[in-house]
Amino acid sequence: MCATCGCGADEVRIEGSAPPLHRHADATEHAHLHDGPHTHDATIHEHDHAHDRAPRHAHACGLDATRRVQVERDILSKNDEYARSNRALFADRGIFAVNLVSSPGSGKTSLLVKTIEALRERLVVSVIEGDQQTSVDAERIRATGAPAIQVNTGKGCHLDAHMVGHAAERLALARPGVLMIENVGNLVCPAAFDLGEAHKVVVLSVTEGEDKPLKYPDMFAASDLMLLNKVDLLPYVSFDVARCLENARRVNPRIRVIPVSATTGEGLPDWIAWIEDGARHARDAMDETVARLRREIERLRAELAARGA
Amino acid sequence: MSLAEGVLQIVEGSARREGFGAVRVVRLEIGELAGVEIDALRFCFDVVARGGMADGARLEIERTPGGAWCRRCAKMVPVAARLDPCPDCGTHQLQVCAGTEMRVRDLEVT
Numbered sequence: 001m002c003a004t005c006g007c008g009a010d011e012v013r014i015e016g017s018a019p020p021l022h023r024h025a026d027a028t029e030h031a032h033l034h035d036g037p038h039t040h041d042a043t044i045h046e047h048d049h050a051h052d053r054a055p056r057h058a059h060a061c062g063l064d065a066t067r068r069v070q071v072e073r074d075i076l077s078k079n080d081e082y083a084r085s086n087r088a089l090f091a092d093r094g095i096f097a098v099n100l101v102s103s104p105g106s107g108k109t110s111l112l113v114k115t116i117e118a119l120r121e122r123l124v125v126s127v128i129e130g131d132q133q134t135s136v137d138a139e140r141i142r143a144t145g146a147p148a149i150q151v152n153t154g155k156g157c158h159l160d161a162h163m164v165g166h167a168a169e170r171l172a173l174a175r176p177g178v179l180m181i182e183n184v185g186n187l188v189c190p191a192a193f194d195l196g197e198a199h200k201v202v203v204l205s206v207t208e209g210e211d212k213p214l215k216y217p218d219m220f221a222a223s224d225l226m227l228l229n230k231v232d233l234l235p236y237v238s239f240d241v242a243r244c245l246e247n248a249r250r251v252n253p254r255i256r257v258i259p260v261s262a263t264t265g266e267g268l269p270d271w272i273a274w275i276e277d278g279a280r281h282a283r284d285a286m287d288e289t290v291a292r293l294r295r296e297i298e299r300l301r302a303e304l305a306a307r308g309a
Numbered sequence: 310m311s312l313a314e315g316v317l318q319i320v321e322g323s324a325r326r327e328g329f330g331a332v333r334v335v336r337l338e339i340g341e342l343a344g345v346e347i348d349a350l351r352f353c354f355d356v357v358a359r360g361g362m363a364d365g366a367r368l369e370i371e372r373t374p375g376g377a378w379c380r381r382c383a384k385m386v387p388v389a390a391r392l393d394p395c396p397d398c399g400t401h402q403l404q405v406c407a408g409t410e411m412r413v414r415d416l417e418v419t
Binding site: 065066067068069070071072073074075076077078079156158160188189191192193214217218221249250251253254 | 319392414418
């Protein structure tokens with residue numbers, strides 16, 4: 001959680017653009033993007049700037065005017081609403097979205113480059129890159145020819161669904177296709193933030209240590225797939241694969257594991273097959289929705305024609 | 310920090326709907342398996358609330374106990390941490406299904 005690391009949500013930049021700061025009446029400032037089309041659900045994108053509202057009821061008679069207001073809302077409900085709208089956008093376009101999470105240096109970007117190269121002929125892969133600073137990773141992805149956009153979170157330690165929604169708008173996502181969201185390297189906070197993805201995939205490299213699933217259980221519990229990366233280095237490091245898998249399953253009995261090496265290509269066919277399977281499901285679901293809507297339109301047309309006749 | 314800001318957003322949203330001016334108490338429900346450092350949350354909330362309607366508001370935090378479905382025993386069992394084994398069969402075939410809540414319950418306002 002961010003309550004543990006004290007990161008802030010300010011200073012967010014999407015690919016070099018500095019969003020204008022809004023100054024509220026209470027002198028707090030927050031950055032927000034307002035250029036470009038904004039297709040988020042209007043009900044969740046309110047900008048009421050009256051943060052300095054004075055008390056409405058001034059009781060002069062000395063009575064305690066304290067009252068209780070029922071709220072019953074999840075603390076991350078705002079993020080979850082944006083995640084829902086992202087998920088709906090991805091479903092409408094038949095996009096298979098994956099949220100890649102790991103600690104820094106696990107090899108996510110190298111793995112992504114290899115993945116894009118392997119899929120190039122068959123699927124359009126778009127990428128959202130999350131890092132605190134620099135657009136180095138997005139440039140690496142763009143060098144493969146894939147569309148990529150960089151989100152710099154500034155002091156923030158994770159991507160949230162709102163940033164991803166804006167980045168997705170700018171990407172002009174191919175339909176159908178695959179969206180890879182490379183989260184900020186961090187095994188803690190990203191576990192709590194739904195981005196609207198179909199799956200969280202955690203990347204763990206054999207240079208890190210087989211106890212990571214026990215040290216950061218929330219992330220391994222939230223992920224559906226673990227990619228055990230850099231397996232080409234196993235002869236040179238003391239990493240107990242069996243122990244690592246045991247630890248991961250202790251935290252999440254359902255987690256699937258694919259050992260891979262971005263360097264040698266080992267295991268990549270299994271990972272690619274997993275993506276293609278997900279992409280096929282996303283496309284089929286979209287086709288089904290389109291077919292259902294077509295039938296509905298036909299039915300309504302027939303109904304109208306019958307009324308007219 | 311994001312969580313503290315989330316709490317504050319919910320408080321401010323309620324203020325707009327309900328028309329109150331100041332908050333005295335914010336009651337939260339935080340599950341024991343939610344992975345939240347309570348002390349850090351209190352500290353961050355004090356920081357983000359400063360100068361606003363919730364400045365000085367007290368956080369009252371109710372911890373809800375963790376619970377998981379044991380696939381081996383086919384029943385709900387209590388767990389205090391993510392890595393705990395099933396208290397009955399000792400295996401880790403557990404699916405956590407309670408204790409991850411992070412909710413704002415209610416507010417005391419003036």
